Ligand code: NAD
């Protein structure tokens with residue numbers, strides 16, 4: 001069997017690497033139009049940082065895992081074609097700011113129809129609005145030769161960044177949606193299920209109709225994000241009342257109906273998925289004439305935006321209502337630990353707010369590149385004369401970032417931040433020295449003993 005995947009991004013790359021790793025008799029080719037990305041997948045410096053990914057790629061690459069820009073050959077040879085291209089929020093026209101932009105998906109469908117000379121299974125791996133498969137099928141069948149049939153399946157990906165390999169190796173479930181009502185549809189579902197069965201127990205492979213599968217992905221992300229916005233809303237109430245949000249989260253999480261996961265209050269959720277997928281859900285609800293349902297889910301985003309700006313305001317008001325010219329150290333820039341991804345990271349929004357207030361930002365992140373941080377902050381590295389930007393200082397070393405700072409903000413929960421020598425950091429900072437723990441990962445009592453003034457999300 002031959003599998004191809006269009007899109008070698010955060011999802012396509014690791015997902016296909018895992019399939020190739022687990023199924024040594026299946027040839028897996030990942031095709032992308034971005035040559036630099038493909039070159040990186042073929043090098044020692046993979047374009048995605050994920051714990052364990054290097055080993056999986058190294059074991060399979062060149063054996064039965066290939067990365068290429070030649071999508072035509074990849075499409076022609078494949079029995080199953082995964083589509084794992086981006087589905088960003090639309091920035092233009094109808095639905096701008098909410099609806100998913102499906103242009104990359106449609107281009108893939110047209111490519112598949114044009115270059116296929118036999119029937120194939122097409123798998124939606126990207127996260128898509130419910131009922132996209134219908135449009136996909138129409139484009140495929142309108143552009144292909146007679147006698148060629150495409151079975152469209154929905155197989156959304158539930159991996160989280162930073163734990164992608166663990167999630168792929170041991171998924172809570174694999175979801176496959178297809179045309180359950182036809183024999184050909186059931187056969188296609190079975191073919192894909194057989195691939196996952198190489199390593200996933202059958203009882204963890206759920207099959208549904210197409211629309212349930214497409215919708216389940218959006219709903220899963222909406223529920224997860226809703227938990228974070230819920231606990232973040234409570235963090236504000238804790239700060240006013242003397243309750244401690246971590247204690248509240250623990251107490252409610254012990255109820256087995258609530259459960260302990262995804263109740264960590266934070267400076268706000270980031271990442272490429274939650275906001276985009278909820279906006280998409282909101283758009284769909286509006287489109288299907290359900291404005292009250294749309295407003296309900298939109299509140300999850302509104303609360304998240306509020307949490308991020310509340311954090312920047314807290315820094316400014318605590319530092320005596322001005323950060324103008326003051327150095328603020330930001331520890332962490334990635335949207336969560338163990339990833340180099342900064343898409344929608346809270347650090348970017350808080351950083352921009354502080355720059356608007358004319359602070360000097362000293363940013364340290366163990367994995368995010370200097371170029372990426374400048375890009376996200378919408379700042380250039382140098383001025384017209386080539387002098388370094390005086391407002392943004394990217395530091396390889398966390399102690400250097402904190403040196404001469406008035407405040408230090410923990411933006412990402414990197415484990416290494418817990419073990420820093422905070423006495424040394426304190427000595428190098430202006431007094432009073434403030435710490436704003438946007439992730440509640442530090443030992444606040446110990447910090448106060450050193451002399452820090454500590455602000456913790458949800459009071460502690
Ligand atoms: P990404 O931007 O990292 O990767 C998409 C890739 O598709 C890019 O490299 C791009 O060059 C390529 N591409 C675009 N058009 C192409 C074409 N016609 N042919 C071949 N390649 C093409 O995106 P991602 O984070 O991997 O996300 C992909 C999809 O998976 C999205 O729908 C996203 O919502 C979903 N998803 C993402 C995550 C995540 O954690 N990032 C998790 C689950 C689901």
Ligand code: UDX
Nearest residue numbers: 157158159160161262263264266269270271273335336
């Ligand atoms: C998410 C979903 O978890 C995953 O199933 C889906 O496939 C893609 O979207 P991801 O965005 O990679 O994954 O990471 P996730 O672990 O969900 O974290 C998202 C954001 O929420 C991060 O900024 C994280 O720091 C934040 N978060 C998470 C909290 O603030 N508190 C929590 O309790 C959990």
